[in-house]
Amino acid sequence: MTTTLPIELERSSPVPLYFQVAQAFEKAILDGHLKPGDRFENELALAKRLNLSRPTTRRAIQELVDKGMLVRKRGVGTQVVQAPVHRPVELTSLFDDLARAGQEPATKVLDYAIGPASDEIATHLNLPAGSDVLMVRRLRSSGGQPLALMTNHLPAALAPDQDELEAAGLYQALRSRGVHIRLARQRIGAKAADREEARLLDEKPKAPLLVMSRTAFDDSGRIVEYGNHAYRASRYFFETTLVDR
Numbered sequence: 717m718t719t720t721l722p723i724e725l726e727r728s729s730p731v732p733l734y735f736q737v738a739q740a741f742e743k744a745i746l747d748g749h750l751k752p753g754d755r756f757e758n759e760l761a762l763a764k765r766l767n768l769s770r771p772t773t774r775r776a777i778q779e780l781v782d783k784g785m786l787v788r789k790r791g792v793g794t795q796v797v798q799a800p801v802h803r804p805v806e807l808t809s810l811f812d813d814l815a816r817a818g819q820e821p822a823t824k825v826l827d828y829a830i831g832p833a834s835d836e837i838a839t840h841l842n843l844p845a846g847s848d849v850l851m852v853r854r855l856r857s858s859g860g861q862p863l864a865l866m867t868n869h870l871p872a873a874l875a876p877d878q879d880e881l882e883a884a885g886l887y888q889a890l891r892s893r894g895v896h897i898r899l900a901r902q903r904i905g906a907k908a909a910d911r912e913e914a915r916l917l918d919e920k921p922k923a924p925l926l927v928m929s930r931t932a933f934d935d936s937g938r939i940v941e942y943g944n945h946a947y948r949a950s951r952y953f954f955e956t957t958l959v960d961r
Contacts, residue, residue: 720757721750723766733768737776745785745796752859756786756794784950797861820859821885826916827853828878837869840931840942848872852881855916862917863951868943886941895934897941902930907946917948924949 723740725733744750756777757765763773777794780786787797833841833849841849849869856864868886876889887897908922917925926947934940 720765725766725768734772734775734779737762737766737768737773738779741776741780742783742785745780750796752795752797754796755792756796758793822857822860823882823885824855824857825852825878825882826855827851828881830872830875833869837942840939841869841871842939843871850875852878852886854881858951861951862948864945864947865913865916866943866945868941870941874940890940895940897932898935899937900930900932902928904928906949909946913946917946919948919950 721741721744723737725736727733729736741750750756759770759773759777762768762777763770766773777786781788781794785797786794788794828850829852830848830850832846833843835845837849837851838845838847841847843849848871850872851867851869853865853867855862856866870890874890874893874895876886876893880889890897905927907925907927909917909919909925911921913919913925914921914923917923919925926949928945928947930941930943930945931939932941932943
């Protein structure tokens, strides 16, 4: 069944009509009025209903496809998919952010090992060379769709159980041990997905991924975690607020 969304266009506005249409549908998807799996109006019907040209409606639909909010399926038509995850650049965990947004986070632990740290990891954690650390690699999903690959290292004394990491987020597990993250340094960049990343994240090889490395500190200034994460660029973006000083 196709869901029809009432849209009012400001034809005298300097904002292009295709963008007004795309923004209206984007808001409806983010607000939950259009849900994953809902059929989307076809281009011709939408153009007729809104009294727009087909190129205008085609561009509006493509805008939503490019943002990962709609998908075209042969023999099915255009459907709404899971809304992209947008996160403020703040000191929070992905699991907590997804849970607060009602996006049904789930975690699969791919690797879990405690052993001597390499020189590089020991340096990142400010530990003596050869100290025991936990290395855990997880696949985080949202609404049943893979979203992020996360590799984290932390001192063995703080290591949560594997079952605990599949049931909740890392920072939640640390809080349960009396560890409170107070400060973090992070770097955000981009890369092309390798074959394994593409397979796990349901992307094509060389698809764009957002990447982030983070070093987290507790109340005493001790480094408690170092991580490298890769996110699907089609399903995830960071959001910042800029202020003129």
